[in-house]
Amino acid sequence: MGDNMSVERRTVLKAVGASLTTLGLAATTGCGGGSGSGDGTVTIRYAWWGGEPRAIAIKKTIALFEKKFPKIKVKPEFTDYEAFWEKFQTQASGGNPPDVFQNSVTFLRKYDKRGVLMDLKTQADAGNLSLDNFRNGVLSAGQADGKQLGIPVGANTMALVIDLKAFEKAGVKPKFGWTWDEYFDALQTIQDKLKIAGDTGYFSIMYLYDLYLRQNGKAFYTDSDLGFTEDDLTQWWEDGYKRVRSGLVADPKKIEQVKPKSGLSAGLAASEFTWDNFSIRYEGEGESDYGLAPIPTTDGKDTGQYLGSLMLSAFTGTKHPKEVAQFIDFMTHDPEVGKIMGYDRGILATSEQYEAFTPTDDNNKGVKAYEEEVAAAGVLGKITPHPSGADVIEAAFLRIGGEVAQGKTKPADAAKALFSEAKAAFAG
């Protein structure tokens, strides 16, 4: 028996050896990593989310950078928005995020709390990165708790995208400083005359509710909490649901059916609130002409707007902080880069790049004119940095708001649900 056992053990060992050999063979087929640095050349990883035009443009800017800084190689990594953040979460937890990456306001505190983001002020102080020439105070979009966690590459702001033909047919004209009452009256006229809804579902958009709150001296977030009460939100959603039932806001079931197309480009409604630089999709999807209109106000003047931004952030644990800072500096200030990128990530954030690029198509011209108008009206305020967990709350707001629209949840219960989900998100 004992003899028998030892034979078996040897066989098992052999078997293990065999599988290890196969594994070794498999390993050789994968490419060996390592950022080669024999001659002082360093490699930095740069990750972003976005579509094909962005990928192609960014690759061109990288080539430009590598020509100017021959000792720095940049390895691009890109995918779409959802996949990007799913991947980033694992990378950040595993201590292996990219050296430089595209970021947005919602994620600043979340990843600062986890010690992932570099305070770029230190690099600015060291002279590797310039914080000058950012337009209309957009630099503050990258700040939280006294730290510069991101450097804006483009600025955007909320807008009302309208179906120009529908508005014209109904004879309504949006104007700067119009009030919510005037806005809803306009939607009523459209509904009466054209038999289509006015809006696609404004009350589920966190960023729009933020503007409304700001118009009334509050904001969606404080430093660590929600900046409004359950009663405020119940009221907001009750009004919204009333407008769904009266047909002023499009039937949520129909909106769901036409996805991924927007209800606006499907002709179900005549307007939709979104970020001004996202407005390009409507031209691609719909048959009508689309334009940007001002955000309605409470007092006839203040829209509560601020400049949001896509930005570049750096990993605090990067082995090459100086090179990373030089890269961000080049990407945000170099005029050639501005010319290549255009308004893909919002209106160019620095004056060097802004002046270098002149839009030629109608959509970009419209976005430029819109942001200039907003800036000239003097309504741009300072962004409230989002607390950690804001990304989860934004999604919850959209989901629960959708349930309210479909009549599945009563506004009061929905507000309660949002508050409890927010509590969990802030804690996580």
Place this chain on the structure above:
Amino acid sequence: MTTATSPAVHTANERRRTGSIAWHVGALVVLAVVLYPVIWVVGAAFKPSKDIIASLDLLPTKPVWENFSGLADGISGISISSFFVNSLTYALLAVVGVVLSSSLTAYAFTKIRFAGRNLMFTLMIGTLLLPYHVLLIPQYVMFRNLELVDTLVPLVAGKFLATEAFFVFLMVQFMRGLPRELDEAAKLDGCGHLRTYWSIVLPLCRPALITSAIFTFINAWNDFMGPLIYLNTPSKYTVSLGLMMFRDQEGIANYGGMIAMSLVALVPVIAFFMAFQRYLIDGMATSGLK
């Protein structure tokens, strides 16, 4: 047959026929429901990108080739074929790994008596209960420390180490059904364990091996999370990651390209299945043990 009974037979035949027609019609309706999404995808692949999300027609009014010809240009500067080569490499390595390691492990569990066998078997089955997300970050940290991130190793290493408990279990069950007399005869003829495994047990297990191979291939081909987490360089992306590149939440998504590519991506899976399902039936018939 008398004239008296003939009408009764007639109606019985008729009833049988109407029953059969109803059954066929019912089956066709179910088939249409099941096939509808497939037909929709095929139809959409020949529609202009804008029509895919706009028109409700099942088939294109005017078929176009632009979605497929667009694939030839690649996406975001990466050629489509590289996604396919990467996916095929991954899937084939996974198949080889799972088939070899799982069968070897299953052989040990069924044919060799060793201390703690039952405990280890239970533990192995227990790993099926571990959610993927629990392992994700520890595994990632481990592979990062080994500097194996951005290679295929993290994706296939586990497959070569028999961590796919389901397939091990499947093969254990299959091997338990093989008659003991066969390996006893092999032992009498002087075969060691490895020889018995390779020459006696493996050929008899063909149906189980092929089942595992087909499932592993499909799983690896469709795997999204693994490649997303471990592959960084876009030119190393698999098909499932490549498909995501057509999406664009902030601009105009290329639905035409996405659907054309998903259609093309179906081909290898179907081909693999077609090639091996023949052996599957073949294996059942020739083993003649059950």
